[in-house]
Amino acid sequence: MTRSKRVPEDCAIRFEPDGITMKVAPGTTVLDAALDGGVMIDSVCGGAGRCGRCKVMVRGAAGIAHGARKSMISAEAPKTVLACLTTVEGDLKVSVPEYSRVGVHQILETSENVPLKELSPLARKVHLKLPLPSLKDNLGDAERLRRALKKEEDKGARIPLSVLRTFPAAMRKGNWEITVTIAECQNGNEIVAIEPGDTSKHLCGLAIDIGTTTVVVSLIDMISGSTLATESTYNQQIVHGEDVLTRITYAEEHGAQKLNRQILETIRTLIPKACEKASRKAGRKISPICIMSASVSGNPTMMHFLLGLDTRNIRYEPYIPVVNTPQYFRAEELGLGIDPHALVYICPGRSSYVGGDVLADVVASGMHLKSDITLLIDVGTNGEAVLGCKDWMVACSCSAGPAFEGGEVSSGMRAMQGAIDRIQIDPAGEVKFHTIGDRGPLGICGSGLIDLVAGLFINGFIDRHGNLAKGKTKRIREGDDGDIEFFIAKRGKGGNVKGLTDVAPGDIAVKESDIQNILRTKAAIYSGCSVLLKTMGYDFKDLSQIAIAGGFGHYLDVRKAMIIGLLPDVEMKRYRFIGNGALEGARLALLSKQKRKELQKIYENMTYLELSVNNTFFEEFTSSLFIPHTDLDRFPSVKELMELERNARK
């Protein structure tokens, strides 16, 4: 892939229907130009020419890469190409169809709300009326403030130079009545703001959940503890690949600055939106600069990108992050776009693959406070599992792969507008489905894939290995590439169709190779959980609770997930859905010192189990590649269902 060179910038590229025109150097890829211009073209493989997501129509002078070679074209009529393999070689018009864009996503913003007995937020306000200075009482402004503060940790608070510079004006403007904002930091407090008069009624904070795929922010009133607004969007990094490893590779090859900037831009896009929503709700102007505190949860790779840290060593054995417990940074160090002096708390992570998002899940689940044992599963772009109770905790990361986010599945897609999220197959092979946004179907998202595989299995269209039963229904057929597939629908046709727009022609089908990818993903998660239990000498039946965290979990049909052997076969009542635990954990950290202490305690109590070198894991994984599992006795209710269905079909 040719990288953008800025000199000479002599090709004009125009994106439609965006209407964005820009100058780029010859040899720049259309994908790179789109990213630079803010045109969000989808790319799962990170520009490697593999995923085929970045299809665009070009007119003008372009180069098409074929491996190391490049052929030059001069298209009069629109030509469909992959944006990542096409370079700008002269003036070029690019039409970006909707299906190649990173679209409107169904992002889980909600979560179980953990009630807090009392608030002890990361920052708080203190309103003071200072005695007027005189010749007899001639302390400096800073010392006058310190003397008036009551708590010892406030008296000794650090005052950053840039805040100190605002002291004289604020004190005199307010005629010595002031409000100071004091934030918690490592080893003591810090005065992050001084305002004239009494502003102690208003103080905003931000809880941020940075996912590999999506980013969610909640604007929170730190006086009442209530959430004023929540906003979410894609992580702009997504154009450099779906999973953390692709991103790390991108950073190694191209530097991490772009990825750092994209995370920041993603967050900075959400903040003003949240502020606007909150302003309407609160009936007063809340601007980003009013935000005096923030807490962030995210996986270690995302945290590294946010902090501008080298991600290289996360990728290679023994998988070492730069830091597990980054603690506090100043917003201006990060470039968050809130009050520059605000301190930003980062939830601690346990290892390179069990990060602050998982510890936030734990604190949101409350499992760390219970005597009996909980298994927590977070299936996002990656899968993580934590087993434990108040006395101990063991965690692992399951390299689940992006199948449930729509990656590595030919008709897979993210849970966004037009994705099939529910699907039913009847014994005759007839298919009913529902799409997100009630749109013509464009592909299948994670929950749809699980429904699909479960439906295929229960109705005997696939066997326990995931092989399609040829001839059993006309929907099972040979695809264009010679692979056997199960046909679901034509793109844009059927289902609960509404507002169909430009849709690339084609069929939505699931291939045998897709099913294998789905089975590998489910096997990774199930066997990870299984190994955690075995390691600690427990069985699934010993669990008092299975907590499912994350967006994917939220939309999941647990019964179907049990059928394919993704989730353990236990009574439904033991399942609990905590929703976006990463966001809830960040919210708790923002509002409660107790919860921040608990996060630190969880960090200290948690043992990380590395599955990649665990022999038991490989045995378990192999057994779990079956539907639901080699050992059917582990899935008694599925076994029973299989027998019922078999009898019904007889």
Added chain:
Amino acid sequence: MTRSKRVPEDCAIRFEPDGITMKVAPGTTVLDAALDGGVMIDSVCGGAGRCGRCKVMVRGAAGIAHGARKSMISAEAPKTVLACLTTVEGDLKVSVPEYSRVGVHQILETSENVPLKELSPLARKVHLKLPLPSLKDNLGDAERLRRALKKEEDKGARIPLSVLRTFPAAMRKGNWEITVTIAECQNGNEIVAIEPGDTSKHLCGLAIDIGTTTVVVSLIDMISGSTLATESTYNQQIVHGEDVLTRITYAEEHGAQKLNRQILETIRTLIPKACEKASRKAGRKISPICIMSASVSGNPTMMHFLLGLDTRNIRYEPYIPVVNTPQYFRAEELGLGIDPHALVYICPGRSSYVGGDVLADVVASGMHLKSDITLLIDVGTNGEAVLGCKDWMVACSCSAGPAFEGGEVSSGMRAMQGAIDRIQIDPAGEVKFHTIGDRGPLGICGSGLIDLVAGLFINGFIDRHGNLAKGKTKRIREGDDGDIEFFIAKRGKGGNVKGLTDVAPGDIAVKESDIQNILRTKAAIYSGCSVLLKTMGYDFKDLSQIAIAGGFGHYLDVRKAMIIGLLPDVEMKRYRFIGNGALEGARLALLSKQKRKELQKIYENMTYLELSVNNTFFEEFTSSLFIPHTDLDRFPSVKELMELERNARK
């Protein structure tokens, strides 16, 4: 005064012999242009057209201000003008004579060295060999370091983000052998650097003394405690006026940015020089970036300018600084030009006019550790006095005026090349003198002025009011302006002449009005000390020691200072000269935690006495305007001398 406007820049101004040519907007004063171009033209009044120091010769198109009016000239032949009152109105050549320059100064760099039992510098290095990470031992880089550190306060040290970013490369480059630099900060330590390998043998720090007139830096080896190099120069701010009040006024009128920049530039000029000198001495390259720590002493106004704080309230009653105890700042916050993460310790000050320089004097004098009572006097551009012992301390600032720095005295000048620093007058009125640098005389500096007044008094050429005895010698004459004066020498002639260069023609003489200024200055200092003692119920004879700090004190003839009534008339053996105590105090703070604690203790123990509203002070001051004092019994040895001389003259 017209300020420099940058657009349109259409006049070319050339400074000779500097050879500097620059473009400036029409209307820019020659003084401003010179400052912008780095040509250091002297100015005592800060550009108000009063002091007459900034004489230059111009050729070309210029405007001359006469109050609100301006006359335009087009000089073919060189015309002597004041740079501050002359504007550039077309192309202009400016010749700057040596006597109008801020020249080579005699700056006191030396001080009594207080021995330290053990070093506990602001920063120290810890050399570590970390265990290699593995799948079993997969802590993050930061946590691996924390675990290896032995002291609790080091384990919990903050790690700034920009330092954290350097962790992975440093650890791997050194194959897990590293050296970390840990600095003391408020509320705990901070890791300010990490280097691969063992670099623990080398660690440099900087002690900085920022005076109103001069700046001195010492580069210090923080491992051995030895001083590697000391460099000094003028405070570049001097062009905006001689004393702190003129500078504050300038900041109010023009903003403080320029003054902040000038202090920084002054320091940044000295640092590489000190590094070069130290490199030669140490036989290895020491560059500014190697400096990992700094401590600063200075008066509150200078500290405010250094920190970019508003100085306005220092000037007006009740004279409130922004901060007395600024503590620690990061070098990059200040822009010091050393390692950006280095922490800079600022010596605490007691009030707006008794600052960190005085507290540094105290810690250098050791008076705060003694049971018996010391009086410390620092005569610099301002005068300060501290009275006390280990249990209590009281301090005052004497608005001495700049007479001893050469200000407000017609033939006065700073202690630089060509200044008369020693002068003897015999009963016949004959004069012998010595100049700094053995140059032709250009004026008289502080120590010379004291010699002069003492000589005039002892020989009966002035009475106790400072009035010249007309007719007593032909040297006493009517000056050009009708004022009575005592003629000393022609500029550039006589004394220990060597290497005479371009000297403006004229006479060096002391006028009656000059003598009054000198007497006011000496009275301010003496009466300040006197009031301190009275307030605490002591008398000069109760003092075990009088410690004289500062450059002026160093070159002072104490006997002559007693004669004019500047210093109390006590046995000579009770006088002690501590030299540049401000620099020594900064050095002690850099190297010793104990001394930093002592500084804090001094701050807490010290009471500030505001003389400007003290009635006793005004009585004392009035009595002290006499030579040596209204009450001759206070100066028994001077009284005796006066009687001897009177008898001798009979």
